[in-house]
Amino acid sequence: MPRSRVTHEYLASHGKYGPLYRKLSMTGDQIMMQPEHRALTEEERALLVWLIRNGDPDALSYAGQLSEITVVGMCTCGCPSIDLALRGAECRKTGPSHLLVDLDGKTREGIEVGVMLHARDGEISELEVYTIADVKGPFGLPTIESLTLQKPRLNQQDGG
Numbered sequence: 823m824p825r826s827r828v829t830h831e832y833l834a835s836h837g838k839y840g841p842l843y844r845k846l847s848m849t850g851d852q853i854m855m856q857p858e859h860r861a862l863t864e865e866e867r868a869l870l871v872w873l874i875r876n877g878d879p880d881a882l883s884y885a886g887q888l889s890e891i892t893v894v895g896m897c898t899c900g901c902p903s904i905d906l907a908l909r910g911a912e913c914r915k916t917g918p919s920h921l922l923v924d925l926d927g928k929t930r931e932g933i934e935v936g937v938m939l940h941a942r943d944g945e946i947s948e949l950e951v952y953t954i955a956d957v958k959g960p961f962g963l964p965t966i967e968s969l970t971l972q973k974p975r976l977n978q979q980d981g982g
Contacts (some may be wrong), residue, residue, distance in 0.1 A: 832958065855895035855905055859912075862893060865963055866904065872966050873939045877923035881939070884922065887946050900960035903950045915942035922946070925971045926954065927964030933957055935964050 863869065867888070874885050887908055894913050895905030907913040923939040933953060940948040951963060 839923070849952075854898050855899050857895045857913075858893050858904070862892050863892060866893070866949070869963055869966065870939070870946075871926075871936075872969070873923045873937070873949075876969075876971065877939060881922040884941060891946060901951050901953070902961070902963050903948070903952070905948055906943050906946050913924075914947040916947075917942050923971075925969050927966075927970065929962045929964055929970040931961060933961045935961070936963055937969070942963050948963050 838922065845972060870888060870891070873890065874881050884934065884976050890908045891906050891914065892908075893904045894907040894911065897903040898921065907914050919940040919942055922941055923937065925937050927937060928934055934955060936950075936954055938948075938950040940950065942948075
């Protein structure tokens with residue numbers, strides 16, 4: 823059985839989000855992360871704190887990492903997905919992903935989005951935000967007030 827990732831690549835081939843990501847692929851658009859080395863914005867930090875406090879029960883065990891997280895990559899497709907690393911690392915951990923949070927919400931613009939928070943090798947590694955409907959152009963993070971927890975869509979561990 824092939825190993826899959828709970829990321830844009832996984833969504834491109836599975837579930838109700840597949841058509842959007844296959845469409846991106848067919849039009850030649852590439853979904854890639856570009857290096858970015860900066861602190862979290864206030865909005866990103868507030869969202870991460872909420873996700874850790876309200877995610878799966880074991881998500882709370884990652885709360886101590888929040889003070890050490892930096893952004894090390896941003897998606898180039900226009901979504902606000904970011905790669906995260908701890909203690910000044912240059913890139914996020916890779917490998918199998920442990921899904922800490924899987925939920926839906928809406929941006930300030932009213933765009934419906936899905937949100938997943940990933941950990942890899944014991945460290946928070948990725949905040950993934952993707953549109954549920956076909957959206958042209960960039961969009962922002964969901965508002966905390968709009969977030970609703972979902973039943974697990976995917977396995978807690980993937981084969982990254």
